[in-house]
Amino acid sequence: MGTRFLPATKVVPKELLPVYDTPALQLTVDEAIGAGIDHVVLVSNRAKPSIEAFAERASGGARITVVYQDSPRGLGHAVMCAREVVGDAPFAVMLPDELLGDSSHLRDLIAEHEASGKSAIGVKRVPRNEVSAYGCITPQGVPDAMGRVGVRDVVEKPNAVDAPSDLVIIGRYVFGRDIFGYLADLKPAAGGELQLSDAIGASARTGAVNGVLVNCSRHDTGTPLGMLTASVDAALRRKDVSPTLRTWLERRLST
Numbered sequence: 001m002g003t004r005f006l007p008a009t010k011v012v013p014k015e016l017l018p019v020y021d022t023p024a025l026q027l028t029v030d031e032a033i034g035a036g037i038d039h040v041v042l043v044s045n046r047a048k049p050s051i052e053a054f055a056e057r058a059s060g061g062a063r064i065t066v067v068y069q070d071s072p073r074g075l076g077h078a079v080m081c082a083r084e085v086v087g088d089a090p091f092a093v094m095l096p097d098e099l100l101g102d103s104s105h106l107r108d109l110i111a112e113h114e115a116s117g118k119s120a121i122g123v124k125r126v127p128r129n130e131v132s133a134y135g136c137i138t139p140q141g142v143p144d145a146m147g148r149v150g151v152r153d154v155v156e157k158p159n160a161v162d163a164p165s166d167l168v169i170i171g172r173y174v175f176g177r178d179i180f181g182y183l184a185d186l187k188p189a190a191g192g193e194l195q196l197s198d199a200i201g202a203s204a205r206t207g208a209v210n211g212v213l214v215n216c217s218r219h220d221t222g223t224p225l226g227m228l229t230a231s232v233d234a235a236l237r238r239k240d241v242s243p244t245l246r247t248w249l250e251r252r253l254s255t
Helices: 024-034 049-057 075-081 104-116 128-133 178-184 196-204 224-236 242-253
Strands: 039-044 063-068 091-094 098-100 119-125 135-140 148-156 167-175 209-213 218-220
Touching: 024 039, 024 049, 024 091, 024 098, 024 104, 039 049, 039 075, 049 063, 075 178, 075 196, 091 104, 098 167, 104 119, 104 167, 104 209, 119 196, 128 167, 135 196, 148 196, 167 196, 178 196, 196 209, 218 224, 224 242
Parallel strands: 039 063, 119 209
Antiparallel strands: 091 167, 098 218, 119 167, 135 148, 135 167, 148 209
């Protein structure tokens, strides 16, 4: 809905707001392509025709299909909206308000799924006082040298005292077709939404989910401040912009 970005999102959907000079959604598409994905399915709303226009003009060469979730019934329901297009193939779920620095983490998740046959979900350590903003995993032991850890269960947005760990789920997942069975059995959570984390938790309790620690930079662009920091970082990585921006920042911060 983009309410945190009003009034900008009265005109431009949050997904298309620029990270420096590139729509956030294009960066997510680029990440998918960099991981070897050649078909991207955008779950959108019919009230956002500019998403369809983006799909027709997006760069990178991937085939892009738009499907519709006409009411905000949760991430689990959004994934179900893509069921017919996805078919029985393994697939990734990527939340475009989580921007990763490159495609390496998604490639790791794909490799983990292909090697184990299990769902592979991206996880990250955060301070205990931040776990309440995320789905939090109950791990089987500690991550190994490759950052992999078994997942026994998932708790959605626990308080810091009751959280089972400091490992939270970031917005990258790779699933096989079995996840749709768990999604079909979901009961609405608080607010009437179907939560993807509930389906992952049900699968995890059968031993079918592994977590993989994120290994690259990450920005949460779900808030204006997060979008701003992502834009600054993107500009600092640009050789044509970075020198001037660094000089200005140093001068501005010294006053």
